[in-house]
Amino acid sequence: MAGTMKDPTYADAIERLNSTQSGFSVLEARRKAGKKLDASAKQQMREWVSRVGYQATDFDALNVVHVAGTKGKGTTCAFVNGMLSSCQKSFGKPKKIGLYTSPHLVSVRERIRINSQPVSEELFTKYFFEVWEALESEAIRKGEDPAVKPVYFRTLTLLSFHIFMREQVDVAVYEVGVGGELDSTNILVHPAVTGITTLGIDHVESLGDTIDKIAWHKAGIFKNGSPAFSVHQLVEAEQVLLERAKEKDVQLQWVDVIPAVRKANLTPAEDFQFKNASLAVRLTLEILKRFNIRFDEKPEGSSDSEYCSTTQTWLPDASEIFLQLPNELLYGLEGVVWRARCEEKIVGSHHYYLDGAHTVDSLEVASDWFGKKASTRQAPKILVFNQQSHRDAANLMKTIFSTLRDNWKVKFDHVIFCTNMTYTGNKWKLDFVNNNADPEALNTLSLQRSLCDEWLALDPAANALVSPTIEDAVNVMRGIGGEIDHVDIFVTGSFHLVGGILSILEGQEYGLQSTTSLASG
Numbered sequence: 473m474a475g476t477m478k479d480p481t482y483a484d485a486i487e488r489l490n491s492t493q494s495g496f497s498v499l500e501a502r503r504k505a506g507k508k509l510d511a512s513a514k515q516q517m518r519e520w521v522s523r524v525g526y527q528a529t530d531f532d533a534l535n536v537v538h539v540a541g542t543k544g545k546g547t548t549c550a551f552v553n554g555m556l557s558s559c560q561k562s563f564g565k566p567k568k569i570g571l572y573t574s575p576h577l578v579s580v581r582e583r584i585r586i587n588s589q590p591v592s593e594e595l596f597t598k599y600f601f602e603v604w605e606a607l608e609s610e611a612i613r614k615g616e617d618p619a620v621k622p623v624y625f626r627t628l629t630l631l632s633f634h635i636f637m638r639e640q641v642d643v644a645v646y647e648v649g650v651g652g653e654l655d656s657t658n659i660l661v662h663p664a665v666t667g668i669t670t671l672g673i674d675h676v677e678s679l680g681d682t683i684d685k686i687a688w689h690k691a692g693i694f695k696n697g698s699p700a701f702s703v704h705q706l707v708e709a710e711q712v713l714l715e716r717a718k719e720k721d722v723q724l725q726w727v728d729v730i731p732a733v734r735k736a737n738l739t740p741a742e743d744f745q746f747k748n749a750s751l752a753v754r755l756t757l758e759i760l761k762r763f764n765i766r767f768d769e770k771p772e773g774s775s776d777s778e779y780c781s782t783t784q785t786w787l788p789d790a791s792e793i794f795l796q797l798p799n800e801l802l803y804g805l806e807g808v809v810w811r812a813r814c815e816e817k818i819v820g821s822h823h824y825y826l827d828g829a830h831t832v833d834s835l836e837v838a839s840d841w842f843g844k845k846a847s848t849r850q851a852p853k854i855l856v857f858n859q860q861s862h863r864d865a866a867n868l869m870k871t872i873f874s875t876l877r878d879n880w881k882v883k884f885d886h887v888i889f890c891t892n893m894t895y896t897g898n899k900w901k902l903d904f905v906n907n908n909a910d911p912e913a914l915n916t917l918s919l920q921r922s923l924c925d926e927w928l929a930l931d932p933a934a935n936a937l938v939s940p941t942i943e944d945a946v947n948v949m950r951g952i953g954g955e956i957d958h959v960d961i962f963v964t965g966s967f968h969l970v971g972g973i974l975s976i977l978e979g980q981e982y983g984l985q986s987t988t989s990l991a992s993g
């Protein structure tokens with residue numbers, strides 16, 4: 473077979489995977505040409521899938537929960553996974569739960585999990601090369617260039633399908649990558665259920681710059697025959713979702729915050745999190761129906777639930793407002809730790825607040841969360857910020873500044889702008905390689921320098937500085953507050969940044985322990 477290696481290693485797999493990143497120059501060219509997501513994307517993805525030996529309908533067997541949205545996708549998927557895991561403990565089913573999310577924090581394997589654990593290096597390597605070699609030999613058979621491969625995210629999506637099929641996962645929870653309609657996950661034909669989380673503005677270059685265009689894309693995951701749920705949205709967005717549902721003959725159900733979910737102990741205890749969790753409960757109930765899972769005890773206040781008097785078992789009706797959650801669902805929700813989202817971590821006198829937010833909406837949320845916590849204390853405050861992609865980094869940075877000033881009267885004493893490079897001396901961890909950033913801008917730190925100037929214009933009293941790597945930033949911080957017993961540090965703007973800080977604070981092995989991103993039950 474083409475390109476077959478003797479005993480390929482995990483590093484070999486990651487190197488090949490990284491070679492599929494579009495690269496900065498391709499992305500630039502595409503941007504300049506004003507290229508939107510390619511309308512033939514789905515057809516191309518079906519072609520790749522067939523080269524690996526599947527038809528899209530084969531994935532019906534995965535009982536997929538498919539989730540789109542601007543914010544809260546990953547969290548909602550993690551909640552569904554958490555509840556299914558705790559049902560698995562009580563009822564022995566589903567037997568294997570797949571979870572496909574993005575981005576990753578420290579290891580790319582975090583994106584593909586089975587029963588909450590990232591797939592092992594061994595399995596990842598084995599299945600990666602099965603996919604890779606199938607793609608090459610099919611290309612050669614068709615007289616095409618075997619070097620042409622699907623791009624990074626598509627390759628990972630292909631790999632996830634292959635792994636979940638080969639490992640005989642019986643439920644798979646899928647987070648959409650970008651948008652919905654044209655996303656590589658959207659070749660799914662009969663998902664078990666689809667869900668839309670909160671919509672806002674992001675990825676304007678490919679999805680459009682208004683909420684109705686964005687809603688149109690997200691609604692692309694609705695499938696005839698699959699129940700669909702969405703949290704409430706802005707009026708324009710709701711209208712588009714309803715129209716798209718009608719066009720596909722899908723009955724769309726709106727999800728309000730479920731009173732019983734409101735009582736759950738969730739982190740952060742913010743409104744958006746209760747919305748994510750309520751949506752997740754509704755999605756999970758659809759899966760429980762498929763597996764004929766019913767609860768033994770009928771929780772109080774669930775009057776018109778689906779109760780079976782012969783077996784004395786019970787499943788809440790999805791449309792019901794119930795006041796108390798079955799324990800499996802409650803513990804499943806409460807056990808979820810979705811790392812780098814409103815995460816607090818204490819290291820000596822340093823109290824870290826970490827959130828990978830990188831849109832205006834989510835930075836407002838994250839800044840409010842930090843403000844609420846940190847404004848109560850007289851302590852030095854540090855901000856560490858990076859956003860290396862083409863999002864409007866200056867605008868994102870200003871969102872942090874004004875949210876904290878206006879809502880919490882919080883100012884930062886030190887502001888550090890660093891790159892997304894983890895270690896000093898240009899050392900990258902393979903899983904962190906990002907070919908999509910402008911290499912020239914990284915070398916000259918031009919983005920960091922201009923952000924630094926703009927911050928000083930907003931707050932001349934701040935000690936604002938530029939740091940070439942994340943490790944350098946951590947070292948600078950270690951030198952701050954030697955005598956002081958408490959320093960509040962807000963790290964935000966990018967998952968690469970937060971993942972980098974965490975791996976420096978927790979060591980290389982971070983992200984591969986059982987506590988990573990998800991701990992359930």
Ligand SMILES: Nc1ncnc2c1ncn2[C@@H]1O[C@H](COP(=O)(O)OP(=O)(O)OP(=O)(O)O)[C@@H](O)[C@H]1O
Nearest residue numbers: 542543544545546547574575670744813814834837
């Ligand atoms: N429903 C929501 N509305 C607004 N902000 C949210 C919502 N849910 C989560 N967030 C914020 O967005 C951050 C990212 O959450 P999450 O990873 O669940 O989103 P995502 O949709 O997967 O994002 P990404 O586009 O990065 O994959 C969280 O830390 C939180 O601050």
Ligand SMILES: [Mg+2]
Nearest residue numbers: 542649650674
């Ligand atoms: Mg996104």
Ligand SMILES: [Mg+2]
Nearest residue numbers: 545546574575
């Ligand atoms: Mg995500």
